[in-house]
Amino acid sequence: MIVVRSLLLFVLAALAEIGGAWLIWQGWRENRGLWWVAAGVIALGAYGFVATLQPEANFGRILAAYGGVFVAGSLAWGVLVDRFRPDRWDLIGAGICLAGVAIIMYAPRSAA
Template identity: 75%
Template sequence: MLILRSVALFAAAALFEIGGAWLVWQGIREHRGWIWVGAGVIALGMYGAFATFQPDAHFGRILAAYGGVFVAGSLVWGMVVDGFRPDRWDVVGALVCLLGVAIIMYTPRSA
C-alpha cells in the first residue's frame, strides 16, 4: 500500500510539474498570455507540495527518483498533448529511468 501511495504521488507530481512547465511554455513561447504563465507557476508550486507527501524523509532521494518519473512522464505528455511519437530509444531510455526510480525508492534498505 505504501508503494502504491508513493507511485500515485509521483504521478500527481508529474502532472503538476510537466503541466505547469507546458503552461508557461504556452504562455510565453506560443504567446497565449500571462494568465497561462500564472497558471503554470501555480501548478509548479503544487508539484513542490506533492513531493513533500512522499513517505521517504530524504529530499535528495525523492527528487532524484522523481527525475526518472519526469523523463517518462514528459514523453507521455508529449504523446497525449502535442502528438509527439517517441522512437524506440526514447522508450528504452524512459524504461531505464523508471527502473532507476524503482531501485532508488523501493529497494529494501537496512536501518
C-alpha cells in the same frame, strides 16, 4: 500500500510540474497570454508541495527518483498532448529511468 501512495504522488508531481512548464511554454512561446503563465507558475508551486507528501523521509532520494518519473512523464505528456511520437530509444531510455526509480525508492534497505 506505501508503494502505491508513493507512485500516485510521483504521478501527481509529474502532472503538476510538466503541466506547469507546458502552461508557461504555451503562455510565453505560443503567445497565449499571461494567464497561462500564471496558471503554470501555480502548478509548479503545487509540484513543490506534492514532494513533501512522500512517505520517504530523504529529500535527495525522493528528488533523484522523481527525475526518472519526470523523464517518462515528459514523453507521455508529449504523446498525449503534443502528438509527439517517441522512437525506440526514447522508450528504452524512459524504461531505464523507471527502473532507476524502482531501485532508488523501493529496493530493500537495512535499518542501519
